[in-house]
Amino acid sequence: MTIPNAIETAHLRKTFGSNVAVSDLTLTVAPGEVFGFLGPNGAGKTTSVKMLLGLIAPTAGEMRLLGASARDHRVRQRVGFLPEHFRFHDWLTASEFLHLHAALYHMPEAAVRQRVPELLELVGLSLHAAQKLRSFSKGMLQRIGLAQALLNEPDLIILDEPTSGLDPVGRRLVRDIIRSLKQRGATVFLNSHLLSEVEITCDRVAFIKHGQVLQISSLQTLVEGELTVQVRAHPLTPQVVAGLSQWSQNARADGDHLTLTLPGEVDLPAINRYLVEQGVDVYALQPQKVSLEDLFIQVVGTDGGL
Amino acid sequence: MNIRNATILVIARLTFREASRRWVLWVAGIFGLIFLVVYAIGFIAIRRDILLHPPGQLMTKEIYGFILMAGLYVVNFLTTIMTVLTAVDTLSGEIASGTVHTLVSKPLRRWEIVLGKWLGFAAMMALYLLLMGGGVMGIVYVISGYMAPHALPGLGLMALGMLLLLSISFLGGVTLSTLANGVMVFGLYGIAFIGGWIEQFGSLLKNQSAVNVGIISSLIMPSEAVWRRAAYEMQSTLVRTFGGLSPFSSQSAPSRAMVLYAVLYAALMLWLAMRWFGKRDL
Numbered sequence: 001m002t003i004p005n006a007i008e009t010a011h012l013r014k015t016f017g018s019n020v021a022v023s024d025l026t027l028t029v030a031p032g033e034v035f036g037f038l039g040p041n042g043a044g045k046t047t048s049v050k051m052l053l054g055l056i057a058p059t060a061g062e063m064r065l066l067g068a069s070a071r072d073h074r075v076r077q078r079v080g081f082l083p084e085h086f087r088f089h090d091w092l093t094a095s096e097f098l099h100l101h102a103a104l105y106h107m108p109e110a111a112v113r114q115r116v117p118e119l120l121e122l123v124g125l126s127l128h129a130a131q132k133l134r135s136f137s138k139g140m141l142q143r144i145g146l147a148q149a150l151l152n153e154p155d156l157i158i159l160d161e162p163t164s165g166l167d168p169v170g171r172r173l174v175r176d177i178i179r180s181l182k183q184r185g186a187t188v189f190l191n192s193h194l195l196s197e198v199e200i201t202c203d204r205v206a207f208i209k210h211g212q213v214l215q216i217s218s219l220q221t222l223v224e225g226e227l228t229v230q231v232r233a234h235p236l237t238p239q240v241v242a243g244l245s246q247w248s249q250n251a252r253a254d255g256d257h258l259t260l261t262l263p264g265e266v267d268l269p270a271i272n273r274y275l276v277e278q279g280v281d282v283y284a285l286q287p288q289k290v291s292l293e294d295l296f297i298q299v300v301g302t303d304g305g306l
Numbered sequence: 307m308n309i310r311n312a313t314i315l316v317i318a319r320l321t322f323r324e325a326s327r328r329w330v331l332w333v334a335g336i337f338g339l340i341f342l343v344v345y346a347i348g349f350i351a352i353r354r355d356i357l358l359h360p361p362g363q364l365m366t367k368e369i370y371g372f373i374l375m376a377g378l379y380v381v382n383f384l385t386t387i388m389t390v391l392t393a394v395d396t397l398s399g400e401i402a403s404g405t406v407h408t409l410v411s412k413p414l415r416r417w418e419i420v421l422g423k424w425l426g427f428a429a430m431m432a433l434y435l436l437l438m439g440g441g442v443m444g445i446v447y448v449i450s451g452y453m454a455p456h457a458l459p460g461l462g463l464m465a466l467g468m469l470l471l472l473s474i475s476f477l478g479g480v481t482l483s484t485l486a487n488g489v490m491v492f493g494l495y496g497i498a499f500i501g502g503w504i505e506q507f508g509s510l511l512k513n514q515s516a517v518n519v520g521i522i523s524s525l526i527m528p529s530e531a532v533w534r535r536a537a538y539e540m541q542s543t544l545v546r547t548f549g550g551l552s553p554f555s556s557q558s559a560p561s562r563a564m565v566l567y568a569v570l571y572a573a574l575m576l577w578l579a580m581r582w583f584g585k586r587d588l
Binding site: 016050053054055056057073074075076077079081083085087088089091092100101103104105106145148 | 313316320323324327328403404405407408409410411412413414415585587588
């Protein structure tokens with residue numbers, strides 16, 4: 001038996017009057033994947049997420065979650081969701097808030113009594129369980145929202161900007177939670193602006209603009225891809241630099257600084273050995289990967305989609 | 307899934323809790339109590355006067371009936387205002403603030419949220435109506451021994467009027483902003499109110515055109531017609547027979563068909579609210 005894809009959309013489209021929010025979204029997220037959904041402001045990311053969760057009805061197209069039609073409310077029994085603006089009923093306490101949403105997931109009372117303290121502990125809000133959400137900071141609201149999205153131990157969790165209100169400690173918490181979800185075999189769909197976060201957590205990313213997928217990249221290939229190497233060494237004579245051409249065609253020296261690009265990291269030891277054999281003193285040799293940010297700008301462009 | 311976790315009941319309970327947390331229940335309760343105390347003191351004062359100079363048994367009864375209907379008229383008005391004020395924001399507010407996103411993305415059907423909230427408000431306002439209307443009737447009965455005829459059908463009709471406004475507020479809440487919704491509901495209420503008066507005059511003057519204006523306005527919004535039917539049920543036979551023009555009495559009683567129309571009207575509004583809320587983008 002094959003496990004169905006966590007998310008499958010085909011030619012998903014949403015227009016508001018003459019305004020096209022999502023023009024043609026087709027993507028597949030495999031089960032157990034941590035999938036990043038990237039794009040400039042106004043690219044249609046939140047509209048797409050809202051369509052998947054039944055908050056917005058698509059104008060056209062198909063969508064399936066966990067093998068079932070996303071239009072069937074029952075599939076959301078296995079889905080967790082943290083909305084972008086995390087506005088909650090702020091007259092509830094943290095604990096009451098989780099009890100309410102557990103009831104909406106139709107969780108049995110005994111399971112709720114066990115799960116709520118566990119989740120409060122997980123997101124670091126145990127001491128604030130009896131405090132009203134009204135008095136919560138932005139970061140605390142995001143944490144309780146995250147706990148809410150984990151109540152039903154979802155097979156698919158959709159996080160819309162989960163770290164926007166969080167400090168570095170909170171962000172690490174989100175990363176750890178995503179990692180443990182992945183270990184459990186759950187699928188994580190992450191809509192985020194924070195590319196460094198996405199780079200650390202995601203398996204694959206989709207770049208979207210004007211509501212269309214421009215490119216889907218595996219972050220594995222990003223890791224294994226081209227490197228830029230920064231070398232600090234002395235003396236970098238023209239002969240030494242010319243000799244590097246056996247590994248790289250674009251070695252450039254500027255004083256004691258040398259820059260070259262390599263297809264991978266396999267040649268690094270040989271380059272180091274070569275420099276030493278040429279009588280060069282090597283002070284630093286730093287390989288740098290193409291960052292997700294570089295890739296983002298390369299794919300999406302610098303106009304920000306405006 | 308057990309019954310405690312049925313979405314409709316979870317949302318209905320949430321509505322009660324919200325009203326309690328936001329002090330709506332307590333403030334309404336406290337001022338309701340003050341209202342009843344003022345009413346009781348006023349009634350005792352008037353009764354003392356009547357006992358000093360008895361106007362005859364029949365007239366005494368009519369005076370008690372008049373004061374009772376005045377009390378019930380205010381209770382009806384208060385219930386109307388309270389219903390609109392509290393319910394007008396419940397859907398539009400959640401939509402505007404975004405709190406609705408975490409609710410609707412749960413494994414539930416959207417109409418369950420609407421119906422749950424409606425039931426919560428209906429129960430809350432029915433309780434208010436019962437305490438206030440029952441309180442007014444109880445005060446008059448305990449002090450003077452006078453009881454309105456058909457008290458229970460009367461209260462039931464007042465409750466129907468409340469449910470009408472509740473359902474319209476819900477329907478408006480799906481499509482309009484809180485403020486626009488409030489303006490619309492009171493606008494309709496105003497049409498019903500003036501239409502009802504024109505109909506009363508028309509009936510008194512035997513002017514069929516004026517009566518027709520009243521009937522049409524009652525079809526647009528039957529709340530005033532339902533109140534007049536309630537007043538008709540609870541007023542004394544003498545007032546019923548000979549009439550007299552006051553907001554607390556009814557010159558021409560709306561028919562049973564109008565009551566049935568009001569029931570269907572409220573049900574239709576609620577149904578439309580459930581349907582539209584199910585379809586709109588959030």
